[in-house]
Amino acid sequence: MKLFISLLISLAFCPGLSAFELQGVRAAQLPNLPQLDIPLPSPAADATRAASAYAAYQINGVEVVVPHIGNGYNLLAVSRAGENFDAKLRAAFGAPAGAKAVPVQPQSKAELELAAANPGAAIVSLNAFLPPNAAALFNREPNFGGPNCFNAALTAAGLMEPRKLRHVGNPEADQLLSMYFKKVPSSSLKPGDVLVLNGGDHGVYYLGGGLIFHKKSYLKHHLYRIAKLEKAYYPEPNEWKPGPFDGGSPFNNAEEIRQTEAWRPTGATYGYGQASAEETAKVNTILFLTEQIEKQAPNWALAKNLGYFTERLMENLVSDWSALGKSPNPVLRAYYTRLASFRDQANQSIETELLSSPHAQGNAYEILKGVWLPRNDYSRGLVSQLLAIYGKDPAGVEKTLDAIGAKFEGSPLEQIKAAN
Numbered sequence: 001m002k003l004f005i006s007l008l009i010s011l012a013f014c015p016g017l018s019a020f021e022l023q024g025v026r027a028a029q030l031p032n033l034p035q036l037d038i039p040l041p042s043p044a045a046d047a048t049r050a051a052s053a054y055a056a057y058q059i060n061g062v063e064v065v066v067p068h069i070g071n072g073y074n075l076l077a078v079s080r081a082g083e084n085f086d087a088k089l090r091a092a093f094g095a096p097a098g099a100k101a102v103p104v105q106p107q108s109k110a111e112l113e114l115a116a117a118n119p120g121a122a123i124v125s126l127n128a129f130l131p132p133n134a135a136a137l138f139n140r141e142p143n144f145g146g147p148n149c150f151n152a153a154l155t156a157a158g159l160m161e162p163r164k165l166r167h168v169g170n171p172e173a174d175q176l177l178s179m180y181f182k183k184v185p186s187s188s189l190k191p192g193d194v195l196v197l198n199g200g201d202h203g204v205y206y207l208g209g210g211l212i213f214h215k216k217s218y219l220k221h222h223l224y225r226i227a228k229l230e231k232a233y234y235p236e237p238n239e240w241k242p243g244p245f246d247g248g249s250p251f252n253n254a255e256e257i258r259q260t261e262a263w264r265p266t267g268a269t270y271g272y273g274q275a276s277a278e279e280t281a282k283v284n285t286i287l288f289l290t291e292q293i294e295k296q297a298p299n300w301a302l303a304k305n306l307g308y309f310t311e312r313l314m315e316n317l318v319s320d321w322s323a324l325g326k327s328p329n330p331v332l333r334a335y336y337t338r339l340a341s342f343r344d345q346a347n348q349s350i351e352t353e354l355l356s357s358p359h360a361q362g363n364a365y366e367i368l369k370g371v372w373l374p375r376n377d378y379s380r381g382l383v384s385q386l387l388a389i390y391g392k393d394p395a396g397v398e399k400t401l402d403a404i405g406a407k408f409e410g411s412p413l414e415q416i417k418a419a420n
Contacts (some may be wrong), residue, residue: 051117054110057228059209060092061085064126065114066211066226069238072108073139074125075226077101078118092209094191095129102128131192134205134213136162137224144298145220145352146345149203152215152224153194156205157265164294167218167345170200171325172337179270179330181263189262196261197232204232206262218348232257273329278389282321283335285385286342289314292378293342293349302349309373309404309412311350313382314343316413373405383416392419 053071056063062085065076077085079101086100093099101124106115115123127135134156147165150173154160159180160168168176173196181194189195191208204214212229216222221240233255235241275283289310296302302310317339324336354360354367373379383401384394392400396419403415 051113053108053113057209057211059211060088062088062092064089064209064211065110067108067110067139069139069223069225069236070109071139071238072110074104074108074111074127075130075135075138076104076110076114077124077126078114079103079122079124080120089126089129092191093129094208099128101126130207130213131156131158131205133158133160133162134207134224134226138213138226139223141223142215142220142298144300144349146218146297146348147215148218149215152213153203153205156213157192157194166294166297167341167348169337169341169344172334172341173203174200175330175334175337177263179334180265180268182266184262184264186260186262190264192265194263194265195229196263198255198258202232204229220352230257270331273331275329275332279324279327279332281385281389282324283332285317285382285389286335286339288382288385289342290338292382293345297345297349300349300353302346303353303371305374305376306346306378307374308350308368308371309379310382311343311346312409313412314339314346316411318343320413369408372408373401375401375405383412386413386416387419390417390419392416396420 052068054065054067054076056065058064062077065078067074067076077089079085089095089101090097090099103122104111104125106112106123111123115121127138130138137152137155142165146167148167150168150170151160151165154168154173154176155162155165159176177194177196184193186195189206191206193206195204195206195212196202197204202214202216204212206229207213207226210229211226212232213224213226214232215224219240225236227234227236231254235254292306293302293310296305318336321336321339324332327333327336350368350371354371355364360367379401380397383404384397387394387397387400400415400419403418404410404412407415
């Protein structure tokens with residue numbers, strides 16, 4: 001029997017919301033933007049100093065140091081006696097009025113190397129000039145597959161939480177951008193803009209001064225990085241490279257930016273809006289799936305606790321609930337596109353947890369069959385909700401689970417619809 005693994009991740013490159021409100025970028029979360037646009041520095045004018053543990057860039061007259069992968073979690077600078085560049089950095093990064101450089105005791109490789117090159121000077125962290133969510137994730141690995149470029153960009157923008165990382169597919173990114181952002185000319189970027197590159201194959205958050213915050217792909221090996229915008233696709237020092245059994249990496253070679261769409265936050269918020277009882281029940285099921293997947297995916301427990309049937313069932317629901325994606329209510333459209341993103345998150349989690357070795361790939365059928373349907377509170381709760389949505393008696397949950405379990409790689413939704 002030919003193994004069927006559901007739809008591939010919709011975007012290879014790159015909080016639990018209330019049932020009655022979709023979280024937006026609040027005005028308080030928006031960067032304190034300067035009145036004048038800060039143009040991108042030209043590569044010729046940008047003095048870049050190479051070092052073994054970091055790269056250094058001239059940003060608005062300040063040398064800003066970006067540690068390479070594995071060499072520290074602080075954006076850095078060197079501060080000499082009588083020098084104060086806080087105002088310049090606040091302007092460059094659109095940071096709040098109180099943001100300032102904070103002295104650090106050198107510990108990481110980048111800090112120690114920078115201190116050795118600048119005896120007598122103070123080494124300072126510039127993380128206070130970054131969006132808090134970007135500072136929390138910089139140079140860190142998510143430790144599980146799925147979180148991608150659009151999740152990184154929208155998390156930096158304050159629309160998502162760094163403690164709830166997950167996959168964000170192109171349809172969901174498009175929907176959220178249309179709700180909470182407006183398209184602006186890419187010729188004059190401001191801190192806080194989300195940039196969609198090369199027709200949608202990568203998304204980044206523009207920090208200011210020509211720097212971006214991004215994650216190169218959904219692969220767990222790609223970290224949250226700060227880089228020059230024009231080098232968004234370029235390999236970096238210490239970056240993971242695929243081995244002979246890893247398949248291809250989306251970033252094996254440098255690629256130039258051919259197209260840039262810029263989106264600027266508007267501060268818009270949305271209430272739940274008009275929805276029928278059935279639509280609300282479907283949203284509650286999406287919220288239930290959201291909570292469970294956000295809990296299990298980072299713990300490498302999605303396959304064990306939620307089962308392969310979850311991925312297949314979400315694929316069924318994406319097809320069967322397509323009317324939500326066409327609703328005039330933008331919040332319902334956002335929840336629908338979230339369902340598609342979590343389907344892809346389940347796919348990537350299962351592949352990462354179970355099928356990442358050549359041996360496992362050769363035995364995928366039996367491995368997936370072994371985790372097809374866990375009988376637990378989660379599967380009973382999910383199937384009970386769906387039985388009610390489709391007008392079936394939730395008391396028939398055990399028989400329905402029997403039917404789903406008997407048809408590995410079948411359609412779980414068909415068994416739910418066929419329940420007596």
